[in-house]
Amino acid sequence: MAILNELSEFRRPIAINLANRPTPSNCEDCGARHNGLCEALTEDELAFLARSAQRITLAPGTVFVEEGEKAAYFYNINHGNVRLFKSLPDGRRQITGFSGPGHFLGLAAGENNAFSAEAMDSVKLCRFSRASLMAVFEELPVLERKLLGVAMHELVLAQQQMLLLGRKTAIERIASFLLSWAVRLEMCPAGGLPAANSVLKLPLSRTDLADYLGLTIETVSRSLSQLKRDGMIDIPNIHEIILLRPRTLSEIAEAAV
Amino acid sequence: MAILNELSEFRRPIAINLANRPTPSNCEDCGARHNGLCEALTEDELAFLARSAQRITLAPGTVFVEEGEKAAYFYNINHGNVRLFKSLPDGRRQITGFSGPGHFLGLAAGENNAFSAEAMDSVKLCRFSRASLMAVFEELPVLERKLLGVAMHELVLAQQQMLLLGRKTAIERIASFLLSWAVRLEMCPAGGLPAANSVLKLPLSRTDLADYLGLTIETVSRSLSQLKRDGMIDIPNIHEIILLRPRTLSEIAEAAV
DNA sequence: GTATTTTTTTGATATGGATCAAAGCCGCGT
DNA sequence: ACGCGGCTTTGATCCATATCAAAAAAATAC
Incomplete structure (x- = not known):
């Protein structure tokens, strides 16, 4: 994912946004309220998470997750929208879903990414290395349960989409x-x-x-x-x-x- | 799910099968080796799980999970195959996946089942109430991580299937x-x-x-x-x-x- | 504001897969 | 072995959606 080098990236760890926490307020970028996935986390837990996060801004059209590449990161989107998709070699494309503010991204099993992700507009997100997220899990088992909930919800959406596409x-x-x-x-x-x-x-x-x-x-x-x-x-x-x-x-x- | 009353059901808790453990041996029903999902669990952990499990045998064609019904149970399949599907009111059906020996089932978010499940042949499985599984989570956080892995793998398969169905x-x-x-x-x-x-x-x-x-x-x-x-x-x-x-x-x- | 490019809509035609129909094939019961 | 009923395969036709083409509208550049 060489493209990451082109990003404006702030290496200083800052508070990540897992649902526009700590105060459930409106988004500083667009004013809208983005309900997220980890509202149950405490201040301390958020502070812990923040230590392994990097905040990144992506230009529209940036492909920041590439299918088949090594899955090195998890992302939490703060602002903007992302399309997730798979492609065939001849160019046919299937968008498998969209991610927006508050959403987690990178829930892929295995070593490599199962899909690509591309910024649809100007996107701000927090990035964790897979390894650091694993470390966070040790301290914050509740996060694992949260992510299980996220994954199950994604599965429900995927099943609906299969019905739509197939029938x-x-x-x-x-x-x-x-x-x-x-x-x-x-x-x-x-x-x-x-x-x-x-x-x-x-x-x-x-x-x-x-x-x-x-x-x-x-x-x-x-x-x-x-x-x-x-x-x-x-x-x-x-x-x-x-x-x-x-x-x-x-x-x-x-x-x- | 009134149909459950018709099942031959052993209420006495017995050792559940989370990958044909404890000894990774061949299936007592068909002789084949069924690799499962929870191989990392210890004897003690398995014993703990077993206390809240019921073993059930289903006849071919039995629909034991019904879309829209209250999601009361999780299942772990020991033997046989299951089709998971969603239907439209006019009868169109989309099979969203198949489950076999060692697989978990019931990973649906929300109160109600997002899909139906039907035995394709004679099926033996272990059933947990949702509540008892939650209790198990408290004692066995590692199981939550396992299930997260399962869910992520299911997501990868679902994305592949969306590409297939759409393009x-x-x-x-x-x-x-x-x-x-x-x-x-x-x-x-x-x-x-x-x-x-x-x-x-x-x-x-x-x-x-x-x-x-x-x-x-x-x-x-x-x-x-x-x-x-x-x-x-x-x-x-x-x-x-x-x-x-x-x-x-x-x-x-x-x-x- | 105007020119240029890109995206969207609409129209004409083609086609992959659905539908309708009938003929094998296979398992099962007698 | 025979007959029956349910799958599966094959054939003929149709149609929903793709493809090809061009006009209209919107976005972008000048």
Whole structure:
């Protein structure tokens, strides 16, 4: 991962962000509140973690984890979004997920990375060496349990995605995606549906969408246009979608009979 | 999960099988060696675990985990095979994975099961209540680390499967599957390829294969026939495939250019 | 503000895999 | 051995989505 050398990197250890802790406040970069994964950690535990962390800023498009390379680091994202993907030698790409503020990254078994990770915008994150994380585990077994929870949640998402990729039609995939993105943005109270006319911000290109949903950009575009024609959504601009009828979208997504 | 009442169940706690421990010997049911996930546990640790386990035998076709139901148990499979799947209301099914001897099952985040599990043949397993497993964690933090390893490995497989479902052609899916099944059966030394002319036992119907690979049974059958015509494999009977040219199969699977 | 490039949408056509249909094949019970 | 029912394979056709192409819109540069 020679590319890491090009990064603006602060070697001085600073407090890492495991959910915008210590005070659950708004993000210093964008003002939004990023709920994270390790809220249960105490000040002392965070201070312990901080001793082995480096804070790094990545330019958009930077591939900072490369599939097949030695898995040397774990990451905790503070700000920005990351796409995780696998590629075939002929260029076909499958995005396996997205990571955002508060998320852990690098949960790969084995010696080498199972996927690549690329900054979608300007990304700030904390980096740990694998070895130092192992040392942290010795002192902080609770972190291991946290990570188990994270991994299990990732597995649930992966299984949903397999159902989507293996068995859903293009329209169903788009509808499923819109709703799952609303969940991701915490627009769904208690795991329910987002409110009618919710505005969904999509910091994704159509290409990302296609590579995430196993479609082509043309099919993504056509499916969105069709949902718009049918009055399910409105598309004021490329990166915003208004969910006019979330209930019906949900029925499409789950193929309710 | 009312179906559990129909099971032949021994309530007396007995030694669970976390990798055919304590002595890594051959399976008492089928004679084969089942490598498992918790080989590092000591006798004492195993004894501790055993106190909260129940041994259960399932008939083929028994659905013992149901998607959406309350996730009450963890399972450790001793013998037999299990398919894990998600379904849509109209009957479309996606198999998300298979579990066999030594595997853990029930690694789902949240209150409810994210998938269903069904015995493919006669299955023997050990069952823990979720609560008792949590208690075990307190005494055996090492188990948590083991499970984290398991979950991470599952994630790697899930990501591979997403690439397969989202971006590979039918032939590539079949080739990928054959090789991954060979890995599963430990026919691949050091993560390499299986030997030429290896005999692959497939305890799966074509329907299972189709639902795992996101295809129809007809396409599965046609793709296998084509690989046979091309001299890649031989199919002496429905449940056995001979890998005549694993290297070429691998090139097909990974879409080498 | 205008030119240039990139991304997105829309249209026309092609195709891989699905669907519909029928013929083997195999296991099982009698 | 025979007949039956459920898999599996093969064949014919169809269709959802890919591919190819071009216009429209948005982003970027000048």
